[in-house]
Amino acid sequence: MIATAPRSVIDERATALTRARYQRLSSIYDLMEGMAEGRYRPWREKLWALVNGKRILEIGVGTGKNMPYWPRAARMTAIDLTPGMLEIARRRAQELGLTSELRLGDAQALDFPDASFDTAVATFVFCSVPDPVLGLSELNRVVKPGGQVLLLEHMRSAHRVLGAIMDFVNPAVVRLMGANINRRTVANVWASGLEVERVEDLWLGGIFKLIVAKAGE
Numbered sequence: 104m105i106a107t108a109p110r111s112v113i114d115e116r117a118t119a120l121t122r123a124r125y126q127r128l129s130s131i132y133d134l135m136e137g138m139a140e141g142r143y144r145p146w147r148e149k150l151w152a153l154v155n156g157k158r159i160l161e162i163g164v165g166t167g168k169n170m171p172y173w174p175r176a177a178r179m180t181a182i183d184l185t186p187g188m189l190e191i192a193r194r195r196a197q198e199l200g201l202t203s204e205l206r207l208g209d210a211q212a213l214d215f216p217d218a219s220f221d222t223a224v225a226t227f228v229f230c231s232v233p234d235p236v237l238g239l240s241e242l243n244r245v246v247k248p249g250g251q252v253l254l255l256e257h258m259r260s261a262h263r264v265l266g267a268i269m270d271f272v273n274p275a276v277v278r279l280m281g282a283n284i285n286r287r288t289v290a291n292v293w294a295s296g297l298e299v300e301r302v303e304d305l306w307l308g309g310i311f312k313l314i315v316a317k318a319g320e
C-alpha cells in the first residue's frame with residue numbers, strides 16, 4: 104500500500120525553496136564540496152560496508168557521490184528533489200556502468216509501497232529536507248520492518264556555546280547552501296519512529312555522525 108503523507112502536510116513553499124537552492128548550486132556542487140570530499144570518502148565507504156539486502160534506496164542522491172560504493176549485486180533505487188543534481192547523477196551512473204532506477208522524488212512523500220526496501224541510505228540530506236521527521240518517517244514506512252536505515256549527517260553541536268553560534272548563523276547558511284547546520288538529527292530519527300541502534304561520532308566533537316537505525320517492527 105502507498106500511504107504517503109497528504110500533500111497538505113508538506114510545506115510546499117519550503118520544499119520549492121530547497122529545490123531552487125540546490126538547482127542553483129548543482130553545476131558547482133562537486134567543485135564546492137571537493138575539499139570536504141577527501142574527509143567524507145572513508146565515511147561513505149564505512150557506511151556502504153554496513154549495507155545489506157538486495158533492494159536498496161538512496162534518498163537525496165545528489166550528484167551521485169555514493170555511486171562508487173553502491174553494492175554491485177543490489178537493486179538500486181535513488182531519488183532526489185532537484186533536477187539539476189539528478190542530471191549529474193544520471194551521467195555519473197552511466198560513466199560507472201551502473202544499472203539503477205534514478206528518479207525525481209521528495210523524501211517527505213515517497214512514491215513507494217510500504218516495506219519496499221531492505222535498506223535506505225542518506226548522506227548529508229536530512230539537514231536540507233524541510234520537515235526531516237516527516238522524511239525519516241517515510242523511510243520508516245518504505246523500509247521493511249527491522250530493515251536498515253543508515254545516515255551520514257552533520258548536526259547541531261552539543262556544546263552550549265558552539266550550538267548557540269550555529270543557531271545564530273543558520274539562516275544565512277541555509278540561504279546560501281540549502282543546508283541547516285543546527286538540526287537535532289539523532290532526536291529527529293527517534294521522533295520519526297525509527298529505532299536508533301548506534302550513533303558514531305566522526306568529526307568535530309560529534310557534529311558529523313554516522314547513525315545506524317532500524318525500521319519499526
Ligand SMILES: C[S@@+](CC[C@H](N)C(=O)[O-])C[C@H]1O[C@@H](n2cnc3c(N)ncnc32)[C@H](O)[C@@H]1O
Nearest residue numbers: 125163164165183184185188209210226231232
Ligand atoms: C548536501 S546534498 C547531498 C548529496 C549527496 N547525498 C552527497 O552525499 O553528496 C543534499 C541533497 O539532498 C537533496 N534533497 C533535499 N531535500 C530533499 C527532499 N525533500 N527529498 C529528496 N532529496 C532532497 C538535494 O536536492 C541535494 O541533492
